[in-house]
Amino acid sequence: MSSTDIVLVRNLLKVYKGGTRAVDGIDFAVQPGEFFGLLGPNGAGKTTTIKILSTLLKKTSGEVRVAGYDIDRDPLSVRKSIGFAMQSVGLDDLSTGRDFLMLQGLLYGLSAAEARSRVEELLDLVGLASVAKRKVGTYSGGMRRRIDLVAALIHRPPLLLLDEPTTGLDPQSRLAIWDYLAHLNEQGVTILLTTQMMEEADRLCRRIAIIDRGLIVAEGSPDALKADIGGDVIHVTVASKDEALTDGMLEKARSLVGSRSYVREATISGDGLTLKTADSSAAVPDLIRVLDENQISATSISVDSPTLDDVFLLHTGRSIRAEETSGGESDLAVRSMLGLGRRE
Amino acid sequence: MAIVRQTYYIYLRNLRTWLSQPMAVISPILSAALMFLIFGAPLGGITQIQGFPTDDYNAFLTAMILVMTMTFSGSDMAMVVLTDILSGYFDKLLLAPINRFSILFGTLLVAGTRALGQVLVILAIAMLFGVSFKTGLLGIVTVILTATIFGMGTACIGIIIAIKTKSTQVTMNSWLLFMPLAFITSAFMPKELLSGWFKVAVTINPVDYVLVGVRTIIIQGWEWESILPGLWALTAMTTILLITATWVYRRATA
CATH class of the missing domain: 3.30.70.100 (Alpha-Beta Plaits)
Known part of the structure; x- marks a missing residue:
């Protein structure tokens, strides 16, 4: 960890009401320009961690600095420095795509002229210009993900936080988003994503931390972690x-x-x-x-x-795939049917 | 000031959301017109009862329709706020580098705008049914302001319910809370003609004081002994509800 870290997490603890230790004293740091991933199954503590980084959730204890700012002392500067695309895509369904992005631009401090120009640029970039007049509620899953993603980029933040950005997408949309994220990272945007998809972490991240039950059990580049298996x-x-x-x-x-x-x-x-x-x-x-x-x-x-699942197996004695098939996904499906959303 | 600009942006967005749902706009207007039709002529004979303060039952009803529409609009605001919370859009607004109170103020201002629009339409319908104000233009302006402020107050109750429960089931049924506030009043009959527990309940319901104040302005004139308690009740209710909503909101978003 150094003073140049764009994300610095030290001994982060989050205990929910009822005593659940969602994050149990983790440490990690992300360098500017990195593509960093938090990989783990449902309930591992990924969403809790990224929500704390975004200032949406209060930590119980520990130190967290984002873009050089302490999240408790200067949350406004943190929010100016990040773009956050959440797992549950939070869109204004009754607004048109263009109006939705325009408001995002204005709320992030762009002038009306700047916002207008940036909105058109982003709509073109993700192929939504032709549907910009349509209400967001009529968009497909892939379109919703794309507009949510560019909404997080409207103010050109140096750090992009992504919580399971391709969960629930069809393979074609997933590949398109992966390509776009790789392109963004090449342009110098630091990206921190959470995922339970080993392929996503393997393909995109230069460095990952494997998180399980609130603890980081391994950290390194995907290749180095797999090489550890031998x-x-x-x-x-x-x-x-x-x-x-x-x-x-x-x-x-x-x-x-x-x-x-x-x-x-x-x-x-x-x-x-x-x-x-x-x-x-x-x-x-x-x-x-x-x-x-x-x-x-x-x-x-x-x-x-070796795959990252083998790495997870090595460090936890369990498989991410087995975790997802034995409970995670069915639990998610039931929660979705009940309108409860995803649980972290 | 940044907060004024941010509040304005949120206000415009919420206003657009409201106007983009035609039924949300038309429904309160239709229900007001229906109430004049359903209650006006059939219950008109009540005015013959000794002690009834007016011989125009539509004029008597106007205050009730205003207060009831404003009361139930609190339930509507609860659903508006809850929809944003459940869709995740509320979190998106919280992520923006803005003063978070601008989200609350923008929402309350739209509640005020909705209330103002509904009051104007109800008064226009009342006039179509032949209602005239004893207090003239100044009375009309006073009633418009009173009902609008009252509508913002009940919106606070809706906001509190949505934020505290985050539950569609509870919020959709919040009209159960608003119903006694609107109906345990002297809406259909002057308090002097009521009796028993109902009269006691009406006496402790602050909404009734607002209702009586508004009705007095419409049918009797500037009779301050009836109007002032209404203004005090309105001021106290709105102040308490605004402070509570702000406190609940601050705790939820801190």
Whole structure:
């Protein structure tokens, strides 16, 4: 951490009423020009953290400086220095796209002439000029994301905060936003985004912090974090050749291959094993042989480079994907049906 | 001053939002006209009762329609504020580098504008039904100001409900709170002709004092012993509600 950090977070704690420690004493810093990501599953503390940075939410304790300003002592200067596109896109549905952006410009201190020119520039940039006269409430999901994003940029802030900017978008819209964000970062805008999508973090962020249950469990560039795993990841699906030996077969398979010298770590996942190995080319033939000698068939084998999910697994013992499928998404769907929005 | 400019921007946005919903504009006007039609002629015979202060029941009703429309407009404002909160737009406004009170003031000014517009339309309809003011033009101006300020006061109740509950269910049903304020009054019958618990309830309802004051200006003239309690009640209610709304808003946005 240095005096040049555009974001500086030290021992940040947020305890909600009822005692939930949403953020449990985290530290991180972001340098000007960086593309930094907070990666974690639902409920990890990402939205709480980014809302505190934006001055929308009060912290319980800790130090937070944004663009050189203390968020408690000088919140107005912080708000002038940031653009924040929230997870729940907050738009004025009864306003036209142009009027919505125009008001944003005026509220951020632009003169009427400056705001008019900036609005047209941004509408052109994100391909919404042709629908600028339509009410925002009639826009598609992708259009809503785009106008929300450029609304956050209306005053040319040096720091852009994005809370899950592509959640819920179709792949085409997601790719368009990713390209635009990469372009913005190349133009010198510092970006801090939260995401639960490993692909998003991997593709966009030069540095990420993996956050889980209010704690940062790992931090570094995606490549460095994946390199920490060492070598490749082998996924092997197994079946017993002898039906009588089906019980405990997975545990037996894990025990057999886990003791091989080339296997760094072996975990049971679904109906197979996930193995971390430094040398997959030597591992695969031996793996098949060892299992076969013990009446276990390897019904499928795949060798992958490590992903950020593997990094998350390494540091938390759980998978982000498993977290999302086991509860996160279904919980989100139920909350959405009830009109409750997303929970952090 | 920046806050004046910012309040103006928020005011224009809220005004545009209101005007872009034709039913929100037309509905109070239709309901006022309907009340003259439904209550005016059928209940006109009440004026024959001894002690009734006027022989023009439409003139008697005008104060009731004004106060009732203003009271229920508080419920409308609650929904306006809640919609912004639930859509996330309220957070977007809070993120802007502005004095956050400009959001509250801009909202209250639109409530005042709505109230003013509705009062003018109701008075125009009343005049179409033959109502005339005993106090002349000055009386009309006084009633317009009183009803407008009263409308801003009830808007404060709506804002408080929306901010404190953030609940569509509670806010949509907030008319249940406004209903006794509007109906436990001498709206249909002078207080002297009421009796029992209802008369006691009317006596402690501050809205009734405003109603009586307005009605006196319309049907009786400058009778200060009836008008002054109404003005005091209006001043006290509006002051308390403005302070409370500001306090609740400040706590919610600090």
